[in-house]
Amino acid sequence: MEHLDTLRALGLFDARVPRYTSYPTAPVFSPAVGTAFQAEALAALDPAEPVSVYLHIPFCERLCWFCACRTQGTTTLSPVESYIGTLEAELRLVAQTIPAGLRMGRLHWGGGTPTILPPHLIHRLARAVKAAIPPAEAWEFSVEIDPTMVDRAKIDALAAEGMNRASIGIQDFDPEVQAAIGREQPYDITRACVDDLRGAGITSLNCDLVYGLPHQTETRIADTVAKVLTLNPERIALFGYAHVPWVAKRQKLIDENALPDDMARHRLSELAAAQFRAAGFETIGIDHFARAGDELALAKDEGRLRRNFQGYTADSCATLIGLGASSISRLPQGYVQNAAATAAYIQRIEAGQLAGARGHVMTGDDLLRADAIEMLMCEFMIDRDALHARHGPTAAALDADLAQIAARFGDLVTLDAGGLRLHPAGRALTRIVASALDAHMPDGVRFSRAS
Numbered sequence: 001m002e003h004l005d006t007l008r009a010l011g012l013f014d015a016r017v018p019r020y021t022s023y024p025t026a027p028v029f030s031p032a033v034g035t036a037f038q039a040e041a042l043a044a045l046d047p048a049e050p051v052s053v054y055l056h057i058p059f060c061e062r063l064c065w066f067c068a069c070r071t072q073g074t075t076t077l078s079p080v081e082s083y084i085g086t087l088e089a090e091l092r093l094v095a096q097t098i099p100a101g102l103r104m105g106r107l108h109w110g111g112g113t114p115t116i117l118p119p120h121l122i123h124r125l126a127r128a129v130k131a132a133i134p135p136a137e138a139w140e141f142s143v144e145i146d147p148t149m150v151d152r153a154k155i156d157a158l159a160a161e162g163m164n165r166a167s168i169g170i171q172d173f174d175p176e177v178q179a180a181i182g183r184e185q186p187y188d189i190t191r192a193c194v195d196d197l198r199g200a201g202i203t204s205l206n207c208d209l210v211y212g213l214p215h216q217t218e219t220r221i222a223d224t225v226a227k228v229l230t231l232n233p234e235r236i237a238l239f240g241y242a243h244v245p246w247v248a249k250r251q252k253l254i255d256e257n258a259l260p261d262d263m264a265r266h267r268l269s270e271l272a273a274a275q276f277r278a279a280g281f282e283t284i285g286i287d288h289f290a291r292a293g294d295e296l297a298l299a300k301d302e303g304r305l306r307r308n309f310q311g312y313t314a315d316s317c318a319t320l321i322g323l324g325a326s327s328i329s330r331l332p333q334g335y336v337q338n339a340a341a342t343a344a345y346i347q348r349i350e351a352g353q354l355a356g357a358r359g360h361v362m363t364g365d366d367l368l369r370a371d372a373i374e375m376l377m378c379e380f381m382i383d384r385d386a387l388h389a390r391h392g393p394t395a396a397a398l399d400a401d402l403a404q405i406a407a408r409f410g411d412l413v414t415l416d417a418g419g420l421r422l423h424p425a426g427r428a429l430t431r432i433v434a435s436a437l438d439a440h441m442p443d444g445v446r447f448s449r450a451s
């Protein structure tokens with residue numbers, strides 16, 4: 001309890017800070033950086049370095065009340081089919097812009113719900129991606145899957161196109177919690193989906209869970225975790241529920257009185273984490289778990305864990321090309337985000353332009369801070385020698401910030417000539433520590449809570 005008081009005093013329950021899936025974070029992107037930057041940076045890519053590709057499908061048949069993802073509901077396939085046509089047009093534009101010979105090392109389909117696509121659209125989209133950016137030899141293809149919105153034919157179509165990793169949304173298995181978040185999902189349907197995925201040769205399966213949901217209790221989350229363990233996933237993402245109804249309007253349907261309080265929320269996360277560790281999972285970064293031997297656990301052990309917009313990854317590609325509405329590209333010179341609203345995205349592509357609408361050009365200081373923040377989020381330490389090796393004498397610019405962090409966080413951190421280490425007892429504060437290195441921390445943007 002005393003320890004929790006220390007964490008509380010340092011902002012655990014009050015701080016509202018970014019999740020640092022990028023630095024600078026998306027809310028500070030500027031409308032001054034758009035299509036022209038995107039075209040130039042894409043053209044300047046080194047064709048010898050494989051890239052990652054992220055493709056966003058902003059459609060769902062159901063709109064879960066808790067969800068803060070960029071997506072819209074649809075009961076018919078026609079907007080989805082026409083969106084695939086727009087993605088094909090965007091892919092042709094990208095293909096005309098990138099250097100010849102560029103290869104795709106990784107492909108990820110996210111959403112929304114990519115499995116809203118029937119098999120013929122899955123094949124059409126996969127063909128268009130491969131035609132624009134041919135896959136490298138040992139490429140990886142992962143897909144976000146809604147177990148209630150998929151069948152064997154869709155899974156077989158994805159597998160035939162090369163899917164070798166899958167991530168399924170679960171959130172919580174308790175019926176009362178599911179009712180409170182507008183997302184019904186029986187265990188049996190989830191189980192059948194997992195069996196189909198395994199049958200299709202998927203050897204890396206992730207399950208998304210969320211703690212801090214309405215009506216969630218310790219008993220209920222323990223039961224959810226036990227059920228998840230029977231599915232035998234290789235990886236788990238355990239996100240803290242971000243209640244941001246001013247961003248995600250559908251969250252207004254969530255009964256705030258049913259949300260667990262600060263302490264309860266903290267205990268839910270600790271309990272679930274302990275249960276996964278007891279079952280043999282390794283902790284990965286701030287909110288993931290992986291079985292020993294899984295690529296994510298290996299990446300962590302070998303110091304090559306990375307953080308991107310999807311969370312933690314073993315992806316070694318430096319460049320990410322984001323396609324579709326709201327997708328962000330990470331290019332060597334900076335970030336660019338496609339128009340966020342689906343209609344605005346479609347309009348741009350139909351006008352024959354790339355869809356970049358906001359972005360950020362990286363300065364030397366940005367690259368340094370991005371590197372330090374990623375190291376902290378992945379390894380809970382900031383290695384001064386590595387920063388000096390990669391950024392030269394400019395790395396000294398962080399020394400004052402690191403000294404301030406050491407003073408503010410006391411014995412939860414150690415600062416010496418080697419760099420900064422955040423001790424296990426302080427890891428709940430990782431995002432808050434990262435924000436102390438954020439030179440762009442925006443005013444007036446209300447982030448979700450840090451715990």
Ligand SMILES: C=Cc1c2[nH]c(c1C)Cc1[nH]c(c(CCC(=O)O)c1C)Cc1[nH]c(c(C)c1CCC(=O)O)Cc1[nH]c(c(C)c1C=C)C2
Binds near residue numbers: 018069239
């Ligand atoms: C699958 C859905 C996604 C999640 N995160 C992202 C996606 C595509 C990436 C993302 N999240 C946010 C941005 C900023 C710009 C924007 O388009 O809105 C991006 C690129 C913002 C954001 N996401 C969540 C919140 C609360 C916010 C607002 C600001 C903040 O607190 O950082 C919630 C949220 N989304 C996702 C998760 C896992 C999550 C909370 C745990 C998924």
Ligand SMILES: C[C@H]1O[C@@H](n2cnc3c(N)ncnc32)[C@H](O)[C@@H]1O
Binds near residue numbers: 209
């Ligand atoms: C892509 C994943 O993002 C997570 N997700 C979506 N919305 C939220 C939110 N408001 N808070 C926390 N996690 C969320 C879900 O676990 C989903 O499966």
Ligand code: SF4
Binds near residue numbers: 059062068071169
């Ligand atoms: S959780 Fe998945 S299915 Fe539910 S609204 Fe969000 S993207 Fe759609």
